[in-house]
Amino acid sequence: xxxxxxxxxxxxxxxxxxxxxxxxxxxxxxxxxxSRNAGLPDLPYFHDVxxxxxxxxxxxxxxxxxxxxxxxxxxxxxxxAGKHLMLEKPPGMSVAEVEALxxxxxxxxxxxxxxxxxxxxxxxxxxxxxxxxxxIRSVRIDWKEDVRHWHPGQQWIWEPGGLGVFDPGINALSxxxxxxxxxxxxxASTLDFPENRHAPIAASLAFRTMSGAxxxxxxxxxxxxxxxxxxxxxTDGGELVLSHGGSRLAIDGVQRMAEPDREYRNLYRxxxxxxxTGGSDFDLSPxxxxxxxxxxxxxxxxxxxxx
Amino acid sequence: xxxxxxxxxxxxxxxxxxxxxxxxxxxxxxxxxxSRNAGLPDLPYFHDVxxxxxxxxxxxxxxxxxxxxxxxxxxxxxxxAGKHLMLEKPPGMSVAEVEALxxxxxxxxxxxxxxxxxxxxxxxxxxxxxxxxxxIRSVRIDWKEDVRHWHPGQQWIWEPGGLGVFDPGINALSxxxxxxxxxxxxxASTLDFPENRHAPIAASLAFRTMSGAxxxxxxxxxxxxxxxxxxxxxTDGGELVLSHGGSRLAIDGVQRMAEPDREYRNLYRxxxxxxxTGGSDFDLSPxxxxxxxxxxxxxxxxxxxxx
Numbered sequence: 001x002x003x004x005x006x007x008x009x010x011x012x013x014x015x016x017x018x019x020x021x022x023x024x025x026x027x028x029x030x031x032x033x034x035s036r037n038a039g040l041p042d043l044p045y046f047h048d049v050x051x052x053x054x055x056x057x058x059x060x061x062x063x064x065x066x067x068x069x070x071x072x073x074x075x076x077x078x079x080x081a082g083k084h085l086m087l088e089k090p091p092g093m094s095v096a097e098v099e100a101l102x103x104x105x106x107x108x109x110x111x112x113x114x115x116x117x118x119x120x121x122x123x124x125x126x127x128x129x130x131x132x133x134x135x136i137r138s139v140r141i142d143w144k145e146d147v148r149h150w151h152p153g154q155q156w157i158w159e160p161g162g163l164g165v166f167d168p169g170i171n172a173l174s175x176x177x178x179x180x181x182x183x184x185x186x187x188a189s190t191l192d193f194p195e196n197r198h199a200p201i202a203a204s205l206a207f208r209t210m211s212g213a214x215x216x217x218x219x220x221x222x223x224x225x226x227x228x229x230x231x232x233x234x235t236d237g238g239e240l241v242l243s244h245g246g247s248r249l250a251i252d253g254v255q256r257m258a259e260p261d262r263e264y265r266n267l268y269r270x271x272x273x274x275x276x277t278g279g280s281d282f283d284l285s286p287x288x289x290x291x292x293x294x295x296x297x298x299x300x301x302x303x304x305x306x307x
Numbered sequence: 308x309x310x311x312x313x314x315x316x317x318x319x320x321x322x323x324x325x326x327x328x329x330x331x332x333x334x335x336x337x338x339x340x341x342s343r344n345a346g347l348p349d350l351p352y353f354h355d356v357x358x359x360x361x362x363x364x365x366x367x368x369x370x371x372x373x374x375x376x377x378x379x380x381x382x383x384x385x386x387x388a389g390k391h392l393m394l395e396k397p398p399g400m401s402v403a404e405v406e407a408l409x410x411x412x413x414x415x416x417x418x419x420x421x422x423x424x425x426x427x428x429x430x431x432x433x434x435x436x437x438x439x440x441x442x443i444r445s446v447r448i449d450w451k452e453d454v455r456h457w458h459p460g461q462q463w464i465w466e467p468g469g470l471g472v473f474d475p476g477i478n479a480l481s482x483x484x485x486x487x488x489x490x491x492x493x494x495a496s497t498l499d500f501p502e503n504r505h506a507p508i509a510a511s512l513a514f515r516t517m518s519g520a521x522x523x524x525x526x527x528x529x530x531x532x533x534x535x536x537x538x539x540x541x542t543d544g545g546e547l548v549l550s551h552g553g554s555r556l557a558i559d560g561v562q563r564m565a566e567p568d569r570e571y572r573n574l575y576r577x578x579x580x581x582x583x584t585g586g587s588d589f590d591l592s593p594x595x596x597x598x599x600x601x602x603x604x605x606x607x608x609x610x611x612x613x614x
């Protein structure tokens with residue numbers, strides 16, 4: 001049975017990623033759009049999720065790709081109406097609100113999928129398999145990109161809940177928490193805030209794994225020229241390098257794979273599976289690490305940022 | 308069988324609260340002390356928890372009342388050695404590290420007790436019972452005290468992980484999360500940082516319950532004169548006031564109880580029960596709300612603070 005999907009939010013990520021991924025995925029079809037600004041030709045259109053849910057247009061599931069601020073009320077409305085739920089990353093603007101949604105979905109027997117698209121990059125599962133029986137010696141994460149290129153004019157990323165440089169950085173954390181064979185926790189955090197912004201533009205983080213290996217991360221939103229999304233893991237069985245955001249994997253310098261981006265297609269295929277089996281996928285550890293980074297963060301003030 | 312307890316940390320909270328509470332509790336006895344600075348007459352003394360665990364002095368359980376920074380390694384050592392574990396509040400300096408400890412204790416079949424002493428105040432359980440079938444209309448928390456009186460010369464409270472004004476504020480959050488009949492989540496946070504400190508001296512928080520009732524909290528460490536630790540809950544069945552940190556309860560202005568402080572005795576009695584039944588008590592929601600408050604916090608800089 002095909003899942004009838006209502007897509008809420010029709011911004012950049014929805015147009016760039018969600019629409020083509022939904023169109024390419026069997027078992028799910030786009031049935032309605034809710035967005036404050038725009039609809040699509042030949043599709044029922046609503047101003048917001050409440051209007052969609054109150055309408056005659058039947059949907060089985062809701063996919064939220066609005067900014068994280070305000071997403072809680074939309075998610076709550078979807079679950080209250082008995083709809084399965086898929087959440088863009090980050091799944092909300094606070095840990096507590098997302099935990100509450102997870103409990104509610106569980107209580108109501110609905111699927112909830114807190115997506116982390118970077119975990120679907122081609123190199124991630126092979127990296128996880130390689131590391132499963134290794135001893136981790138150290139991890140180094142460099143996640144450096146140009147915010148002006150990737151978030152042109154998006155003000156919500158600088159507001160509370162928008163996460164600043166952790167909006168991309170949480171992608172790196174979602175990969176690392178998947179591939180490492182043991183949990184890690186933060187021990188030190190330095191955050192650079194532009195003097196005119198309430199969110200950090202750069203962050204320097206030091207974690208430790210349970211067995212004590214250092215995990216260092218450098219996030220920076222001021223990178224022009226080549227962009228860097230690399231994770232290096234030194235182990236007793238060689239050095240693993242995940243680059244290009246996880247789509248390329250090399251071990252001891254030998255390229256193991258380099259595949260085109262299918263992250264969002266994988267997400268929607270997984271959502272169809274989860275709804276079919278009555279399961280959920282709801283790992284908040286990347287968001288928890290970000291909250292910890294703010295909790296423990298030493299704050300430095302840096303140059304003003306202007307779009 | 309009496310639990311042989313090793314107490315780690317012999318600072319203000321250990322001397323003021325833990326030692327008398329342990330002495331007054333059946334089923335547990337203080338067997339050893341680990342502390343960098345001081346021991347007690349007639350008790351085996353060790354410089355740190357590792358030395359205690361490596362010694363001939365047998366203990367069944369460890370109670371940690373060191374500052375949260377560095378407590379993870381102590382907790383890990385205790386669990387690795389097969390000891391039951393009791394943690395002062397806050398249970399650690401990050402959410403992720405405490406979650407990792409919880410999973411480890413569960414895996415090893417050991418008791419872990421993340422204590423929230425304010426939940427043991429006399430009015431808390433009666434308040435919880437009163438609110439269980441009520442509709443919450445609004446909640447107001449005022450938690451205002453004089454840091455110079457309560458934390459004389461303690462520098463760790465101002466360091467990352469020391470939480471600043473959330474060190475007392477988390478007590479209020481531990482009560483509210485216990486007595487309200489549904490979860491809440493943060494929607495806005497303002498934090499006041501002294502210009503010479505890395506932790507807030509005041510905080511203004513706005514939460515919502517799942518059904519949308521506002522929960523407002525004002526934390527301030529600059530209160531001289533009378534101290535304020537009050538929680539007011541407006542419901543469809545009357546107004547509840549928990550004051551004096553939870554030890555006094557009034558409903559619609561009628562005093563229901565006012566009992567002396569037995570918080571730490573209750574904690575140790577509960578720990579004895581948990582060890583006896585093989586259970587754990589491990590609710591991180593107060594710490595998660597604090598992490599969320601930093602994650603979403605709008606930061607203001609205020610006057611320098613000097614002890």
